[in-house]
Amino acid sequence: MSSNNRGKVIRGDARAVVYKVIQYFEEEKKSKKYLPKSHSNLRAALATGLSHSTISKIRKEGKLAERSQTEIKTPSKGNRGRNNTRAPIDIVILCKIREVIASLYDIHQLPTTAKIRERVYQEINVKLSQTTLRRTLKHKLGFRFVQCSQNRKALLESDNIKAWRVKYLRQIKNNDALKGxxxxxxxxxxxxxxxxxxxxxxxxxxxxxxxxxxxxxxxxxxxxxxxxxxxxxxxxxxxxxxxxxxxxxxxxxxxxxxxxxxxxxxxxxxxxxxxxxxxxxxxxxxxxxxxxxxxxxxxxxxxxxxxxxxxxxxxxxxxxxxxxxxxxxxxxxxxxxxxxxxxxxxxxxxxxxxxxxxxxxxxxxxxxxxxxxxxxxxxxxxxxxxxxxxxxxxKKYWLREVLREDEFEQFFMTLGTNGDVDFLSENSSSDESMQEIEYLDESFDESCF
The missing domain is CATH 3.30.420.10 (Ribonuclease H-like superfamily/Ribonuclease H)
Incomplete structure (x- = not known):
């Protein structure tokens, strides 16, 4: 592979990587501590700021390019993430996420991304990244994070959606009541x-x-x-x-x-x-x-x-x-x-x-x-x-949003929500700070629906 790159423009992202390599070697020079040559992948990862797996992949691509006397190519969009084991977000996963959120509220716990991811993995064996989950909550399920008192955030739906759902349930319920x-x-x-x-x-x-x-x-x-x-x-x-x-x-x-x-x-x-x-x-x-x-x-x-x-x-x-x-x-x-x-x-x-x-x-x-x-x-x-x-x-929606409305209203009042909407800035520290609230038990009576 030719090493003559004279006259070739180096793009900004490549220049940033080169600068990281320079900084790494300067740090090595100052500390006079060098990793052995057998740790070349690790040294490259530390020098460039890339992951160890990415360095290994680029190394393989480089050797292949040398043998074929070609240049290392940027992966096409269709090939990126080919080894990604995460499942696409389908209707089963969407329903499970909503079910997990509802079940946490049923026992008066605030749903957090950490809890939702853990429960989804336990129940349907699907791994969701935090970014994917937040994007799904916002764009595909209509939830938002609302700032509460005591540095906590609640995952809520808009009042319009909840009112629409109760109206829909009432229409279905009235039709079911006609029986024959x-x-x-x-x-x-x-x-x-x-x-x-x-x-x-x-x-x-x-x-x-x-x-x-x-x-x-x-x-x-x-x-x-x-x-x-x-x-x-x-x-x-x-x-x-x-x-x-x-x-x-x-x-x-x-x-x-x-x-x-x-x-x-x-x-x-x-x-x-x-x-x-x-x-x-x-x-x-x-x-x-x-x-x-x-x-x-x-x-x-x-x-x-x-x-x-x-x-x-x-x-x-x-x-x-x-x-x-x-x-x-x-x-x-x-x-x-x-x-x-x-x-x-x-x-x-x-x-x-x-x-x-x-x-x-x-x-x-x-x-x-x-x-x-x-x-x-x-x-x-x-x-x-x-x-x-x-x-x-x-029936679960009807119980939660109609029959237990006062109970849940009191629960949300204790959170002290101030209406500030924040879709994506929930972090791990807020997950840890969200406190659990004692569950007030109430039996489920299907005849009420």
């Missing part, structure tokens, strides 16, 4: 898989297509005829495509008087009668305000009108809800981040597991066939099992 006259609850959901456009060719990078699957199901299993499969270059399902699915596929296969449970995905949220914005003309804004019975003064500027509209927005109406309502069905929307209340999310895990067992060589030509085989192999019993898990979760 209750409406059938249909859970609507979608998922996707990536498949190559053609069979794998050695040495060539495959172009992946996104295959979307939409389906619905209940305690009676998947709804017959309600499946919809298509491939697209889009990253998400378009609202127009979803509306067409509901109109042409779902509704014709629905029995009378159903409750349709959907999540908060963007494809479900196509709004009717959108409020105007500053890009609209002043005349169109005036017309919209008249049509929606919002009073205004003629001398107002456009900015004043927009601000007034924002303070007096009418209730949102969604095209999906209107379409199903006209056909005699009711739509109930799941609270954000509550994957644990949607059994079809768990069913998708089962479908993908069956799909992996059916074929390890999927491509664009055979994927639909294997997907349908996997879906058709899901039994009514498997649906009931997942629905029972969801029903148990609903």
């Amino acid at each position: 006259n209750k409406w059938l609850v249909i859970y609507l959901g979608e998922t996707f898989i990536h498949v190559p456009c053609q069979k794998r060719i050695k040495g060539k990078k495959n172009i992946l297509k996104k295959c979307f699957i939409i389906h619905a199901g209940s305690e009676e299993g998947f709804l017959k005829g309600a499946e919809y499969f298509y491939t697209s270059d889009r990253q998400e399902i378009a609202s127009s495509d979803y509306l067409n699915y509901v109109k042409d596929v779902l509704i014709p296969n629905l029995p009378e008087n159903c409750i349709i449970v959907i999540d908060n995905s963007s494809c479900h949220n196509f709004e009717l009668n959108n409020a105007p914005t500053s890009v609209d003309s002043k005349d169109s804004i005036k017309k919209w305000m008249v049509d929606n019975y919002i009073p205004f003064e003629e001398e107002w500027t456009k900015v004043e009108m927009i601000l007034h509209i924002q303070k007096n927005l009418p209730k949102k109406t969604y095209a999906l809800d209107e379409l199903l309502s006209k056909n005699g069905h009711e739509v109930i929307r799941l609270p954000p981040y509550n994957y644990d209340l949607n059994p079809i999310e768990r069913i998708w895990v089962i479908v993908k597991d069956k799909l992996n067992k059916l074929s390890t060589d999927l491509d664009i030509n055979n994927v639909e066939e294997f997907v349908m085989k996997a879906i058709n192999s899901v039994t009514v019993q498997e649906w009931k099992e997942q629905l029972n898990i969801v029903k148990t979760t609903e």
Whole structure:
């Protein structure tokens, strides 16, 4: 390998490593203490500030480059972390994290990242890094760290999400109370898989297509005829495509008087009668305000009108809800981040597991066939099992947030939360400082739900 690097620009990160090496040798010179040559990897790690494993890896890459008379290359994004043993964050892990947080609050302990990681590892044998857990708590579960008194932090959800969840639970509870006259609850959901456009060719990078699957199901299993499969270059399902699915596929296969449970995905949220914005003309804004019975003064500027509209927005109406309502069905929307209340999310895990067992060589030509085989192999019993898990979760939420509301309110008051939101700055010292509070026992009465 050529050692002539004259004229080559050394980038900032490489210059920083070189400077660390210089500092290391200067320190060796001052102390007159040298590690033996047999410890070359350790010396390199100390000199560069890199880990011992990274040094070993670079050494192997360097020897390979010398033999092939090439340069050491930067690893591609696809190869980074190839040996990472951490599992991807799927629905099972998300539900387990939420379950662990709830169980800690049930015994009046503050959930910390250390406790959550330990419990998740003990119960489902999944290792989560602290950074991954914090990112998951914020972006996928909607939690935040709030500063409390005595240098403690509480992991909390927003009041909007909690209120939304109680409203949802009350709607489901009221329907269950009808017993023999209750409406059938249909859970609507979608998922996707990536498949190559053609069979794998050695040495060539495959172009992946996104295959979307939409389906619905209940305690009676998947709804017959309600499946919809298509491939697209889009990253998400378009609202127009979803509306067409509901109109042409779902509704014709629905029995009378159903409750349709959907999540908060963007494809479900196509709004009717959108409020105007500053890009609209002043005349169109005036017309919209008249049509929606919002009073205004003629001398107002456009900015004043927009601000007034924002303070007096009418209730949102969604095209999906209107379409199903006209056909005699009711739509109930799941609270954000509550994957644990949607059994079809768990069913998708089962479908993908069956799909992996059916074929390890999927491509664009055979994927639909294997997907349908996997879906058709899901039994009514498997649906009931997942629905029972969801029903148990609903009862726990109802107990915690409705029946034991005063108890938990008192518990949170003792924490002295001041409302300062801090998503990512929780550290190990705050984990250690969080004190446990004595548990006030209360029996669980399922008849209350």
